[in-house]
């Protein structure tokens with residue numbers, strides 16, 4: 001069970017944070033991984049760490065997922081070099097924080113372009129590579145904000161992640177006939193580079209901890225198991241689902 005040996009996964013945002021945690025999980029289950037981020041050095045380092053720790057091959061490519069042409073070229077290269085993809089993880093993401101009434105338009109757009117359009121571009125261009133797989137899956141990374149906006153000044157982020165959740169369901173519906181399963185993970189609060197501003201606010205952290213039934217915030221390793229489950233044949237009858245991994249926040 002939960003065996004991904006012989007498979008190959010592409011993980012955007014896999015160079016650090018939650019994407020790296022997911023990439024590690026897939027590698028631990030035996031899948032080769034392709035790490036994608038804009039910073040090629042960081043992606044390269046991440047791939048090296050994975051190869052050192054697990055008995056899989058790990059590769060890295062630099063790509064800005066908000067640039068459609070760049071994504072098209074990336075997937076063409078992946079097709080030339082690897083022939084197919086079994087799992088695609090869209091974890092690349094950014095957040096920008098401004099009060100909604102004065103959010104600079106270009107900044108708002110940039111969040112939508114990376115988080116929502118980037119996810120769509122990668123799914124769209126990966127489609128024909130996934131069609132060549134016997135176990136094709138997409139795992140998008142949404143957020144708690146899909147159901148609950150937990151903090152202020154994140155209107156662009158919340159809109160983008162709501163879009164990711166809806167896109168996940170729409171693709172699940174359209175691509176079910178091809179056997180491509182499309183699910184999303186909605187993480188709660190995890191300490192990463194993205195959430196540094198939140199975690200440096202003591203009061204906020206105390207508020208979070210009180211609200212989380214499991215009494216702690218998440219670490220990237222907490223996503224390993226759920227990612228492996230969604231990528232594996234053990235979730236063969238699951239598609240279009242948003243799986244919350246939030247220490248119980250949404251149940252509270």
Ligand SMILES: NC(=O)c1ccc[n+]([C@@H]2O[C@H](COP(=O)([O-])OP(=O)(O)OC[C@H]3O[C@@H](n4cnc5c(N)ncnc54)[C@H](OP(=O)(O)O)[C@@H]3O)[C@@H](O)[C@H]2O)c1
Pocket residue numbers: 012013014015016017018019036037038039040042063064065066090091092093094114118141142143144186187188189190191192193194195
């Ligand atoms: N941390 C949390 O509590 C939390 C909660 C809910 C959801 N999430 C989601 O989880 C995902 C990962 O976030 P994180 O917290 O791990 O943040 P992070 O540590 O900042 O990692 C983000 C990753 O995405 C990559 N990335 C950003 N923009 C990109 C672009 N345009 N093209 C390609 N790669 C790009 C980054 O690399 P480069 O900068 O080098 O490109 C980095 O590898 C995001 O989608 C985020 O929205 C996080």
